[in-house]
Amino acid sequence: EQLEKLYQNRPGVTILHIESQIGDSAAKNAGMRISQGSSLILMDSSVEVTGDILDPILATLKDESVGIVGPWGLQSKDLKDFEEKTSGKVDAMQAYCLAFRRDTLHVVGLLDEAFRFYRHADLEYSFRFKYHQYAVVAQGNLPMVRHVHRDWERLSEEDREILSAANFKKFLRAWGHHHGLLEINGH
Numbered sequence: 641e642q643l644e645k646l647y648q649n650r651p652g653v654t655i656l657h658i659e660s661q662i663g664d665s666a667a668k669n670a671g672m673r674i675s676q677g678s679s680l681i682l683m684d685s686s687v688e689v690t691g692d693i694l695d696p697i698l699a700t701l702k703d704e705s706v707g708i709v710g711p712w713g714l715q716s717k718d719l720k721d722f723e724e725k726t727s728g729k730v731d732a733m734q735a736y737c738l739a740f741r742r743d744t745l746h747v748v749g750l751l752d753e754a755f756r757f758y759r760h761a762d763l764e765y766s767f768r769f770k771y772h773q774y775a776v777v778a779q780g781n782l783p784m785v786r787h788v789h790r791d792w793e794r795l796s797e798e799d800r801e802i803l804s805a806a807n808f809k810k811f812l813r814a815w816g817h818h819h820g821l822l823e824i825n826g827h
Contacts, residue, residue, distance in 0.1 A: 652676070663756030664791075672750060681739040684758075686790065691783030697739045700779060707748070707774025708766060710738040711782040717824050719816055722763070726780025729823050732766035733776050736786055740769070747772050752810070758791060760807035767815040 647653040654674055658667055668682055679701055681693075700709040713730030714722040722732065735758060748768040755761035766776050792800065819825060 663753060664758035665751035665755045665761050666753045669750040669753060672745070675742075678742050679739060680742060681737065682735060684736045684789065686787045687736050688785045688787060689783065690785060693737075693782045693784060696779060696782060700777060701739065701741050705773075705775050706777050707744055707769035707772070708733045708738050708740050708776045709779050710734065710736070711778065711780050711784055712736055712786070713776065713778030713780075714763070714766075715824075716822055719812070719819060719822065726778050728778060730776050730778045731770070731822055732763045733778070735762035735765075737782070737784060738762065738765075744769065744772075744774065748774075752814075754810055755807055757803040757807055759804045760811045763808075763811045764814055767811075767818065767821060770821045771818065 644655055647655060656670060656674060658670060662670070672680055672682075679698060681697065683689075697709055700706055710733040711726060712734040713725045713728075714732040714734060715725040716722045716731050724734075748765070751761055751765055755764065769776055795803070815821070
């Protein structure tokens with residue numbers, strides 16, 4: 641009710657209520673389905689925007705070879721270990737903030753809803769873009785700050801490991817044999 645009151649006179653703002661625990665990817669997909677813009681930005685609530693991010697993101701997305709752009713990319717040599725990289729072409733974009741054009745959805749689809757926990761769903765999604773010949777680009781100079789990730793912090797270390805490992809296995813089942821998509825291999 642408070643959100644409706646706050647945004648009742650704001651055209652283009654839709655409040656989406658999800659009544660059950662549907663999982664991270666399903667919730668993001670629900671938002672993408674009702675969104676209307678030509679570009680979408682998925683952003684975690686742990687991220688603080690401290691300046692204009694729209695102009696630089698939209699400028700990068702004008703290049704039709706770019707599929708995803710965001711500040712915190714990941715690079716890998718073997719699809720098993722990933723390191724953060726904040727500039728240039730990368731292997732994946734962390735879902736703290738990732739942006740893409742709506743017109744790419746008909747090619748890559750929505751997020752895989754088998755990823756109920758958020759961790760590693762971004763890897764899987766990024767590799768779908770790469771598979772379809774789109775670049776994933778890190779733009780680390782965006783005015784954004786990452787804060788404590790509450791979904792991560794609220795879990796015990798054991799639960800984090802179990803949920804993360806299960807999602808990483810899903811990623812490897814789908815993409816573990818696609819070493820040719822790695823930037824180190826010239827993709």
